[in-house]
Amino acid sequence: MGSGLGYEKLMSIQLDDPEAKLISMQHFHGLIEMKKETAVFGAATTVNEVIAILASHHRMLPCSPGVIGIQTLAGAIATGTHGQEQILCKGIPIPQINCEIAIPFEHTREATLAIKSWADVHKKYLHYPFIYRATGQSKAWLNPAYKGPVCYIGFLVYVAEDGSVRDDGMATMHELQMILAPFGGIPHWGKHFQPDIYDFERLIPKWKDFLDLRAQLDPNRKILSAFLESVFKLTDAHYDD
Numbered sequence: 001m002g003s004g005l006g007y008e009k010l011m012s013i014q015l016d017d018p019e020a021k022l023i024s025m026q027h028f029h030g031l032i033e034m035k036k037e038t039a040v041f042g043a044a045t046t047v048n049e050v051i052a053i054l055a056s057h058h059r060m061l062p063c064s065p066g067v068i069g070i071q072t073l074a075g076a077i078a079t080g081t082h083g084q085e086q087i088l089c090k091g092i093p094i095p096q097i098n099c100e101i102a103i104p105f106e107h108t109r110e111a112t113l114a115i116k117s118w119a120d121v122h123k124k125y126l127h128y129p130f131i132y133r134a135t136g137q138s139k140a141w142l143n144p145a146y147k148g149p150v151c152y153i154g155f156l157v158y159v160a161e162d163g164s165v166r167d168d169g170m171a172t173m174h175e176l177q178m179i180l181a182p183f184g185g186i187p188h189w190g191k192h193f194q195p196d197i198y199d200f201e202r203l204i205p206k207w208k209d210f211l212d213l214r215a216q217l218d219p220n221r222k223i224l225s226a227f228l229e230s231v232f233k234l235t236d237a238h239y240d241d
Contacts, residue, residue, distance in 0.1 A: 013225060021222075025074055034059075043074035075190070095159040096127075099173050100152045100188035101180040102144030105134065108151040111183040115153065118179055125172045127157045141206035144186035152188065153180060195231045 013020035028042035031053050039059065041050055048069035055062040068076070103111045119126060131154035138145040144152075155176055157169035177187070177197050186203050187193030201207045211232060218224070224234070 023223075025072065028074075041073055044072050047071050047073070047076065096156045097159060097165065097169075097173070098154060098156045098188075098191045099177065099193060100131075100154040100191050101177060101185040101193075102135075102150040102152050102188065103180060104147070104184045105149040105151050107183040108153075111151075111153060111180055111185070114179050114183070115176060118176070122172070125168055126155065127166075127169070128155070130155055141210045142189065142204060144188070146204065146206065150186075153185075154188075154191075200231075 013022060025042075025044035027044070029044045030042055030049070031039065031045075032042060033040040034057060039054060039057075041053075046069065047065050050073065051060065051063060051065065051069070054060040115130060119130075132151060133154070134149065134151045135145050137148050140146065144150055155173070157165055157173060159165055173192060174194060174197075177185070177194060181197050184203065185198075186200075187198065204210075211234075214232070221229070221234070224232075
């Protein structure tokens with residue numbers, strides 16, 4: 001388990017399951033080794049700590065990464081978050097639920113026109129403007145950019161002080177995902193998404209290969225949560241095969 005920055009229940013366990021366990025990375029922490037061109041950190045080291053340590057060794061300029069600074073390195077890498085080599089020095093004091101959908105780069109214009117048409121009708125529903133960022137192709141099997149360059153289209157809803165979300169907030173998140181999915185949209189794994197909207201087996205070429213490898217490495221599902229089982233649509237039959 002990392003810093004818990006993600007909204008989804010990736011690390012939730014069944015309280016009535018005596019065999020369920022959460023693995024903490026807290027002891028894998030801090031600077032392990034530094035060479036001329038590389039530095040090795042423990043998986044639980046936060047982005048904020050990495051920046052401070054590297055700056056103290058004159059290996060980077062001090063900066064503020066904003067809200068992502070509380071992420072652990074393990075969490076940032078595991079969810080494929082950010083990585084544009086650019087940092088926006090702006091903190092976000094209000095809790096929010098983020099959603100980002102990766103659209104194949106060639107379909108960015110059509111997807112933009114679709115959400116613009118929606119926004120023209122629902123002008124009071126957005127909590128924040130749409131956020132765009134592009135990324136190149138990735139070799140990671142489940143990365144939304146595995147097949148080629150993508151443009152992430154992001155949107156969010158704010159969370160009130162009492163933990164509630166405005167009535168239309170989650171409905172808006174669902175509706176926008178429904179609009180973007182037909183363009184080949186794949187959600188950012190570390191942010192909010194509704195699995196039932198996406199046909200991952202069709203969208204991700206290595207989906208079945210990943211499930212087979214996952215079953216091989218963890219046949220007893222020791223490192224799965226109920227949420228991930230729903231995402232992977234795992235059944236007993238899958239393991240009987």
